[in-house]
Amino acid sequence: MATPAHSRTFGLVPDAPAAARAEALTKSYGQGETRVVALDSVDVGLARGRFTAIMGPSGSGKSTLMHCLAGLDSVTSGRVWVGDTEITALNERRLTRLRRDRIGFVFQSFNLLPTLTAAENITLPMDIAGRRPDQGWLDQVIDTLGLRDRLRHRPGQLSGGQQQRVACARALASRPELVFADEPTGNLDSRSSAEVLAFLRGAVDELRQTVVMVTHDPAAAAHADLVLFLADGRIVDEMPRPTAAAVLDRMKRFDRVRGS
Numbered sequence: 001m002a003t004p005a006h007s008r009t010f011g012l013v014p015d016a017p018a019a020a021r022a023e024a025l026t027k028s029y030g031q032g033e034t035r036v037v038a039l040d041s042v043d044v045g046l047a048r049g050r051f052t053a054i055m056g057p058s059g060s061g062k063s064t065l066m067h068c069l070a071g072l073d074s075v076t077s078g079r080v081w082v083g084d085t086e087i088t089a090l091n092e093r094r095l096t097r098l099r100r101d102r103i104g105f106v107f108q109s110f111n112l113l114p115t116l117t118a119a120e121n122i123t124l125p126m127d128i129a130g131r132r133p134d135q136g137w138l139d140q141v142i143d144t145l146g147l148r149d150r151l152r153h154r155p156g157q158l159s160g161g162q163q164q165r166v167a168c169a170r171a172l173a174s175r176p177e178l179v180f181a182d183e184p185t186g187n188l189d190s191r192s193s194a195e196v197l198a199f200l201r202g203a204v205d206e207l208r209q210t211v212v213m214v215t216h217d218p219a220a221a222a223h224a225d226l227v228l229f230l231a232d233g234r235i236v237d238e239m240p241r242p243t244a245a246a247v248l249d250r251m252k253r254f255d256r257v258r259g260s
């Protein structure tokens with residue numbers, strides 16, 4: 001069952017510290033009559049070692065929330081922490097380093113370099129940072145993802161699902177504190193989606209990673225431990241142990257409110 005909205009911090013669960021959190025996070029775009037409030041004083045936590053999905057109608061602020069929590073976008077007001085580090089207090093140089101060292105990203109469009117092999121794509125961010133990957137960890141990630149026999153292939157020789165698994169491996173290569181996935185299955189057919197989602201689930205259960213995923217798909221959200229629902233720039237609800245049917249039902253209530 002979904003928990004009704006009331007004034008508390010959504011997203012946190014007992015016994016799991018916050019991998020990231022925001023306090024009174026507001027993000028607006030534009031000025032005067034064209035001002036859009038994308039996030040309206042959001043309090044939220046993302047539990048460490050858990051899989052959290054963020055859902056909500058189009059334009060509700062999902063991507064903006066993810067970008068602000070990941071330090072990819074500045075905030076208008078409020079504070080954001082990754083672990084114990086307040087990222088809203090960092091200058092651009094330190095923020096860039098924090099994103100590089102402590103956060104992994106998976107995007108809808110894979111963002112792989114076509115001229116590099118899968119193996120080279122996976123270690124590229126670490127190579128650029130001059131960091132040596134932990135080979136034991138990398139082997140574990142590659143095997144969990146079932147990519148061992150694809151490492152010498154270039155992205156053009158891989159299916160969409162395989163490319164997204166390479167992108168997942170790249171996000172995990174440095175063993176980040178937090179992985180953000182923005183519509184990671186948005187460009188995939190249902191079979192490839194299921195593979196990628198099973199991997200993200202495995203990254204949490206077997207590799208003890210923390211994953212936060214924005215999605216429109218109730219079936220994708222059902223792989224998470226907790227779904228946070230956004231509407232009009234606010235978190236309005238959360239659902240632990242989601243099923244696709246329960247998430248779909250909750251999303252329909254947004255449609256009814258909008259249609260009335």
Ligand SMILES: Nc1ncnc2c1ncn2[C@@H]1O[C@H](COP(=O)(O)OP(=O)(O)OP(=O)(O)O)[C@@H](O)[C@H]1O
Pocket residue numbers: 029030036037038056057058059060061062063064065
């Ligand atoms: N760069 C920008 N300039 C102006 N307005 C923006 C900008 N980025 C987002 N917005 C606005 O902020 C609000 C939230 O956008 P956001 O992309 O976070 O929503 P979303 O829930 O991720 O939407 P979708 O599901 O359609 O991707 C929307 O009204 C959007 O038009």
